[in-house]
Amino acid sequence: xxxxxxxxxxPDGIQxxxxxxxxxxxxxxxxxxxxxxxxxxxxxxxxxLYDVHQGKxxxxxxxxxxxxxxxxxxxxxxxxxxxMIRKMMGATFGCDAEAGTIRGDFGASKxxxxxxxxxxxxxxxxxxxxxxxxxxxxxxxxxxxxxxYGTND
Numbered sequence: 001x002x003x004x005x006x007x008x009x010x011p012d013g014i015q016x017x018x019x020x021x022x023x024x025x026x027x028x029x030x031x032x033x034x035x036x037x038x039x040x041x042x043x044x045x046x047x048x049l050y051d052v053h054q055g056k057x058x059x060x061x062x063x064x065x066x067x068x069x070x071x072x073x074x075x076x077x078x079x080x081x082x083x084m085i086r087k088m089m090g091a092t093f094g095c096d097a098e099a100g101t102i103r104g105d106f107g108a109s110k111x112x113x114x115x116x117x118x119x120x121x122x123x124x125x126x127x128x129x130x131x132x133x134x135x136x137x138x139x140x141x142x143x144x145x146x147x148x149y150g151t152n153d
Contacts, residue, residue, distance in 0.1 A: 011069035030148035
């Protein structure tokens with residue numbers, strides 16, 4: 001079943017000119033880009049995005065970081081996209097992430113980790129609604145979908 005996930009290229013990813021590289025990895029994997037916005041997020045949506053971490057020692061720093069500079073907020077779509085994107089992102093911190101992952105290849109920090117990706121279908125649904133109206137998400141068929149997903153529809 002096709003699912004959607006939210007991905008945010010965080011301020012460090014934008015400032016380090018990695019947006020194209022990160023998007024390219026998702027496109028090469030065969031994911032469909034359904035929506036994108038380049039924006040600077042205010043603190044309130046960041047607080048909602050990371051509400052599960054409220055009260056933890058790193059929460060206020062995370063809010064300040066994500067709202068400090070422009071980000072690229074995107075919706076990606078594919079069968080199993082949530083788990084695949086999380087694997088492609090790698091462990092939370094670049095210093096712990098495996099080579100070949102986004103964070104493993106481009107990150108070394110224990111604070112700045114380049115990307116955010118939804119961790120479940122429930123989170124994805126909630127997170128997508130924080131940044132996109134339903135009419136901003138484009139539904140279309142990739143012309144190479146049959147080759148990517150092995151279907152003969």
